[in-house]
Amino acid sequence: xxxxxxxxxxxxxxxxxxxxxxxxxxxxxxxxxxxxxxxxxxxxxxxxxxxxxxxxxxxxxxxxxxxxxxxxxxxxxxxxxxxxxxxxxxxxxxxxxxxxxxxxxxxxxxxxxxxxxxxxxxxxxxxxxxxxxxxxxxxxxxxxxxxxxxxxxxxxxxxxxxxxxxxxxxxxxxxxxxxxxxxxxxxxxxxxxxxxxxxxxxxxxxxxxxxxxxxxxxxxxxxxxxxxxxxxxxxxxxxxxxxxxxxxxxxxxxxxxxxxxxxxxxxxxxxxxxxxxxxxxxxxxxxxxxxxxxxxxxxxxxxxxxxxxxxxxxxxxxxxxxxxxxxxxxxxxxxxxxxxxxxxxxxxxxxxxxxxxxxxxxxxxxxxxxxxxxxxxxxxxxxxxxxxxxxxxxxxxxxxxxxxxxxxxxxxxxxxxxxxxxxxxxxxxxxxxxxxxxxxxxxxxxxxxxxxxxxxxxxxxxxxxxxxxxxxxxxxxxxxxxxxxxxxxxxxxxxxxxxxxxxxxxxxxxxxxxxxxxxxxxxxxxxxxxxxxxxxxxxxxxxxxxxxxxxxxxxxxxxxxxxxxxxxxxxxxxxxxxxxxxxxxxxxxxxxxxx
Amino acid sequence: xxxxxxxxxxxxxxxxxxxxxxxxxxxxxxxxxxxxxxxxxxxxxxxxxxxxxxxxxxxxxxxxxxxxxxxxxxxxxxxxxxxxxxxxxxxxxxxxxxxxxxxxxxxxxxxxxxxxxxxxxx
Numbered sequence: 001x002x003x004x005x006x007x008x009x010x011x012x013x014x015x016x017x018x019x020x021x022x023x024x025x026x027x028x029x030x031x032x033x034x035x036x037x038x039x040x041x042x043x044x045x046x047x048x049x050x051x052x053x054x055x056x057x058x059x060x061x062x063x064x065x066x067x068x069x070x071x072x073x074x075x076x077x078x079x080x081x082x083x084x085x086x087x088x089x090x091x092x093x094x095x096x097x098x099x100x101x102x103x104x105x106x107x108x109x110x111x112x113x114x115x116x117x118x119x120x121x122x123x124x125x126x127x128x129x130x131x132x133x134x135x136x137x138x139x140x141x142x143x144x145x146x147x148x149x150x151x152x153x154x155x156x157x158x159x160x161x162x163x164x165x166x167x168x169x170x171x172x173x174x175x176x177x178x179x180x181x182x183x184x185x186x187x188x189x190x191x192x193x194x195x196x197x198x199x200x201x202x203x204x205x206x207x208x209x210x211x212x213x214x215x216x217x218x219x220x221x222x223x224x225x226x227x228x229x230x231x232x233x234x235x236x237x238x239x240x241x242x243x244x245x246x247x248x249x250x251x252x253x254x255x256x257x258x259x260x261x262x263x264x265x266x267x268x269x270x271x272x273x274x275x276x277x278x279x280x281x282x283x284x285x286x287x288x289x290x291x292x293x294x295x296x297x298x299x300x301x302x303x304x305x306x307x308x309x310x311x312x313x314x315x316x317x318x319x320x321x322x323x324x325x326x327x328x329x330x331x332x333x334x335x336x337x338x339x340x341x342x343x344x345x346x347x348x349x350x351x352x353x354x355x356x357x358x359x360x361x362x363x364x365x366x367x368x369x370x371x372x373x374x375x376x377x378x379x380x381x382x383x384x385x386x387x388x389x390x391x392x393x394x395x396x397x398x399x400x401x402x403x404x405x406x407x408x409x410x411x412x413x414x415x416x417x418x419x420x421x422x423x424x425x426x427x428x429x430x431x432x433x434x435x436x437x438x439x440x441x442x443x444x445x446x447x448x449x450x451x452x453x454x455x456x457x458x459x460x461x462x463x464x465x466x467x468x469x470x471x472x473x474x475x476x477x478x479x480x481x482x483x484x485x486x487x488x489x490x491x492x493x494x495x496x497x498x499x500x501x502x503x504x505x506x507x508x509x510x511x512x513x514x515x516x517x518x519x520x521x522x523x524x525x526x527x528x529x530x531x532x533x534x535x536x537x538x539x540x541x542x543x544x545x546x547x548x549x550x551x552x553x554x555x556x557x558x559x560x561x562x563x564x565x566x567x568x569x570x571x572x573x574x575x576x577x578x579x580x581x582x583x584x585x586x587x588x589x590x591x592x593x594x595x
Numbered sequence: 596x597x598x599x600x601x602x603x604x605x606x607x608x609x610x611x612x613x614x615x616x617x618x619x620x621x622x623x624x625x626x627x628x629x630x631x632x633x634x635x636x637x638x639x640x641x642x643x644x645x646x647x648x649x650x651x652x653x654x655x656x657x658x659x660x661x662x663x664x665x666x667x668x669x670x671x672x673x674x675x676x677x678x679x680x681x682x683x684x685x686x687x688x689x690x691x692x693x694x695x696x697x698x699x700x701x702x703x704x705x706x707x708x709x710x711x712x713x714x715x716x717x
Contacts (some may be wrong), residue, residue, distance in 0.1 A: 184651035242656030
């Protein structure tokens with residue numbers, strides 16, 4: 001760059017000659033130079049601004065374009081930072097306590113159509129109806145040739161059907177991958193598992209959601225991707241469940257019952273090993289809920305938790321156990337059971353108007369005397385009876401982990417009068433589900449601790465609050481055992497398993513008040529082996545009739561008890577219980593002084 | 596001096612560009628390979644799930660029960676009953692294997708010399 005001198009000699013000399021001030025030339029030149037410098041700097045700054053502007057524009061444009069791209073493109077999983085485990089979006093499996101599969105997923109396809117891509121809609125519709133005879137041809141043609149752009153044709157198709165649709169070869173017929181919930185054991189434990197269905201559906205995937213039973217109760221757990229590969233372990237035992245279902249089904253048919261339920265529960269952990277409700281259904285093809293008629297006629301009705309009925313004499317043992325616990329009586333205390341007995345203007349009678357006279361508490365249970373337990377209950381009093389039954393869990397729905405359990409809420413009397421106290425002591429006036437009963441009997445069996453039935457595999461026994469003394473529980477067990485050896489449940493004697501239990505035959509209530517004369521619920525609540533109880537078994541038959549005699553017999557001793565005995569015979573060996581010799585009644589050593 | 600520096604720098608740029616180009620393709624190759632492996636793993640997983648479901652289906656108690664009935668002649672399987680428990684000492688030890696016979700004695704009379712007149716009448 002040529003620098004212009006501030007005082008060019010030629011011009012200075014010229015100015016001096018003319019007598020002008022040469023400094024003016026210098027100022028003039030300085031001004032020009034500064035102006036040049038200013039212009040230059042301005043240009044540079046403007047250039048920089050432009051570059052910066054372009055830069056920012058590009059940066060924002062890139063961010064915007066990237067956002068638009070992300071928003072409009074299909075999501076893909078990150079490939080570069082692939083973790084070790086493959087993220088699986090499928091629902092977790094359900095297994096039994098030994099790891100046998102109860103519910104799993106299968107990949108299948110749904111069939112949909114995009115009529116605008118179809119080449120020959122009429123031919124495609126005709127061929128589709130050949131593959132799926134249940135489709136309506138006229139309607140398909142109407143859909144394919146109409147304005148619709150998209151329609152689902154089938155929710156689930158088999159691989160053979162998929163191939164057949166492929167062979168039609170129409171580009172407008174498309175497949176969408178689906179996860180399908182599969183219950184490989186069919187009807188086994190159907191009421192516990194419930195069933196699954198589809199939630200939100202898209203072309204690429206669909207949500208599988210539980211609609212009933214454990215599938216619905218544990219829906220969040222099963223759907224959580226964290227738990228994929230970690231199956232839900234239930235307390236059920238597949239083998240025992242299968243044997244129990246077989247025996248109960250046979251029993252139900254033999255006893256001409258319209259329904260049946262059985263519950264087998266561990267008395268210490270509260271684990272439900274098997275729970276059966278018949279009639280059953282196939283969760284792979286869950287029937288629609290009944291809209292009209294009695295809910296209990298639907299195979300979906302779970303009798304073990306939803307069947308809230310007055311269960312009858314099986315409740316008597318609670319009155320006896322409480323009376324012993326409170327020190328009001330012991331097993332040998334003699335109670336007068338003679339009639340007439342009137343409470344609140346209501347006559348309390350015995351089964352077939354028998355009169356037992358004076359009976360010990362044990363014999364009251366063995367002979368199943370209504371008046372005997374009624375007198376025990378009156379001595380206990382309404383308040384204490386209420387508290388005791390509440391502590392056993394008879395006042396609220398069980399915590400059993402299937403959604404239906406919440407609807408199995410016991411029906412309590414509105415006012416707990418003396419009459420209620422007496423009738424409830426022999427199982428009328430308080431309606432509960434068989435599962436409540438199982439929990440109550442478990443407390444007697446395990447030495448007086450409350451247990452809540454659970455569907456999940458447990459590692460350790462439950463430590464519930466004590467609801468009765470060990471002594472009262474032991475006496476109650478002894479009485480239950482005597483019911484089998486000497487009383488109404490003599491058919492329950494299975495050599496080696498020392499079953500103890502109580503029968504209960506309750507008339508079924510009519511829907512609009514009153515009771516049926518010839519419809520009963522026969523229940524047998526039992527524990528085994530009585531010397532060291534491990535399991536409680538409840539068997540309940542709905543409207544059983546035993547017709548081998550000249551008169552039809554409906555009492556539990558003739559109907560539910562033989563079924564329960566056969567069930568123990570089949571199931572106890574499967575549980576690893578060896579038949580043992582019953583220990584003789586040994587005298588109990590009581591510590592009377594600590595010195 | 597400066598020229599050498601320029602040449603070296605441009606050579607380095609060319610070299611690095613070449614390296615980056617190769618790394619880019621190697622990475623993409625590795626990614627596609629990993630993707631392929633993952634797809635294989637997924638396929639294997641779903642195949643495994645189907646096999647497990649099928650195994651569970653084939654082992655469902657109902658079918659096993661029918662199979663024991665059909666094959667009762669051969670297997671003689673009965674359901675577990677209380678009277679089928681035993682003690683360990685009720686089970687016999689397996690018999691000891693016989694010692695090998697090293698000096699066999701022929702006890703047959705087929706080749707014996709029969710004195711005259713004492714032949715078998717038959």
